[in-house]
Amino acid sequence: MKIKNLIGFFLLCLLLTLSSSLFSQEEKKEETQKEKFVASDFILDHIADSHEWHILTKKNGKNVSIYLPVIIYSKEGGFSFFSSKRFSEGNAYKGYRLIEEGDLKGKIVSVNKEGKNDEKNLPLDLSITKAVVAMFCAALIGLLLFISMGRSYKKTGVSAPRGIQSFLEPVILFVRDDIAIPNIGKHKYEKYMPYLLTVFFFILINNIMGLIPFPPPFGANVTGNIAVTFVLAACTFFITQFSGNKAYWRHIFATPGVPFWLLPIMIPVELIGIISKPFALMIRLFANIVAGHIIVLSLICLIFIFGTLAVAPVSILFVIFMDCLELLVAFLQAYVFTLLSALFISLAVQEHH
Numbered sequence: 001m002k003i004k005n006l007i008g009f010f011l012l013c014l015l016l017t018l019s020s021s022l023f024s025q026e027e028k029k030e031e032t033q034k035e036k037f038v039a040s041d042f043i044l045d046h047i048a049d050s051h052e053w054h055i056l057t058k059k060n061g062k063n064v065s066i067y068l069p070v071i072i073y074s075k076e077g078g079f080s081f082f083s084s085k086r087f088s089e090g091n092a093y094k095g096y097r098l099i100e101e102g103d104l105k106g107k108i109v110s111v112n113k114e115g116k117n118d119e120k121n122l123p124l125d126l127s128i129t130k131a132v133v134a135m136f137c138a139a140l141i142g143l144l145l146f147i148s149m150g151r152s153y154k155k156t157g158v159s160a161p162r163g164i165q166s167f168l169e170p171v172i173l174f175v176r177d178d179i180a181i182p183n184i185g186k187h188k189y190e191k192y193m194p195y196l197l198t199v200f201f202f203i204l205i206n207n208i209m210g211l212i213p214f215p216p217p218f219g220a221n222v223t224g225n226i227a228v229t230f231v232l233a234a235c236t237f238f239i240t241q242f243s244g245n246k247a248y249w250r251h252i253f254a255t256p257g258v259p260f261w262l263l264p265i266m267i268p269v270e271l272i273g274i275i276s277k278p279f280a281l282m283i284r285l286f287a288n289i290v291a292g293h294i295i296v297l298s299l300i301c302l303i304f305i306f307g308t309l310a311v312a313p314v315s316i317l318f319v320i321f322m323d324c325l326e327l328l329v330a331f332l333q334a335y336v337f338t339l340l341s342a343l344f345i346s347l348a349v350q351e352h353h
Contacts, residue, residue: 039301043294048106049131049225051084051098053216066216068133072096072108074123084127096123131228134220138205145201175200175338183342188349192342195239199232200338207289207330211323223333224289226282233278236341241274244348277344281337288333292326 045054053066067085074080077095086093090100092111099107099117108125110118149168156162180189180196203223212218222228250256252270254263299318303311 039298039305042301043297046297047221047224047290047293049129049221050106051087051108051127051129053130053133055214055216068130069128070096070108071126071128072123073126074110076110077123130220131222131225134206134209134217134222135228137217138202138209138222141205141209142198142201171200172197179335179339179342183339183346184349185346192239192243192345195235196338196342199235199341200334203232203285203337204330204334207333208327210289210293211326211330221289221293223285224293226286229282229286232285232337233282236281236344237274237278239341240277240344240348243345245351247351248348277340281340285333285337288329292322292329296322296326 051068051070053068055064055066057063067083070080070082070084070086072080072094080094080096082093084098087096087098087108090097092115095111096108097111097117099105099109099119104119108123108127110121110123112118145164145168149164152163152165175197176189176193180193184192206220206222209218210221210223252274253267255266255270258266296319299315299322302315303309
């Protein structure tokens with residue numbers, strides 16, 4: 001009995017040592033996984049534009065992505081068309097390479113004969129990136145909505161709204177009655193209604209598409225791209241300036257009621273105000289949408305940072321709450337951008353009283 005007890009005790013100790021060693025190995029694996037996962041890189045990769053649409057990463061480390069077309073122009077090579085798959089694993093193709101690290105991350109640079117990157121003379125990148133695909137899809141969705149709405153009006157005439165009309169008509173009337181007419185006026189608002197409606201629905205559709213995580217073309221950070229908001233603000237800027245009447249330009253270059261000797265000071269101030277208005281439009285939309293994406297992704301990253309599924313229920317609940325809040329922000333930012341655009345246009349077209 002003593003020998004059996006000794007053997008049993010020996011086996012129990014062996015099992016305990018094996019289990020402890022396995023547990024320590026699992027802890028080391030989890031620690032290495034935690035070291036490999038960098039939340040900031042994960043968040044920035046989602047926010048930034050890309051030449052491919054990443055879907056998932058397999059256990060073996062390989063990525064499943066939708067590769068987008070690359071269109072490059074340079075003085076030496078002219079136009080080049082190929083798939084972004086050619087840039088996988090940092091490979092160069094046709095004298096170009098996609099930078100994956102550093103300050104030029106996501107940029108395409110030329111490669112000389114020695115295989116070195118020419119980071120000073122960047123080629124003209126006209127590629128169809130993730131943001132471009134999402135914008136095309138948003139424009140297509142908008143066209144389908146309004147074309148179907150127009151056809152339904154032709155069939156039913158001006159009657160009680162049905163189907164898609166019941167959703168779009170109140171929104172269109174809201175833009176007309178609460179944004180365009182109060183700011184621009186009854187006699188001049190119709191000229192600017194197409195632009196205001198286009199901006200409102202373009203921003204709204206892209207904001208909503210960005211909240212849907214899967215599948216493509218959803219989940220892209222379009223209105224959180226500074227280049228997109230810059231173009232939208234530039235459109236408002238040029239429409240405002242080209243619509244300016246005599247009273248508008250007189251207020252800038254010969255402000256009424258201001259002494260002549262103060263004009264050298266007032267004119268630069270007014271010119272700065274012209275530029276600061278669209279700049280505020282650009283930054284406001286960009287910052288609010290980017291902040292929402294960062295918060296949602298940070299909550300998801302908590303699961304991987306702590307390395308346990310115990311955090312998942314709390315993280316998911318907060319993500320759902322933030323998505324509901326971001327849905328409100330999606331409508332709010334479209335409204336604010338359209339409202340301020342109408343306000344800036346009204347300053348240029350209103351007659352001096």
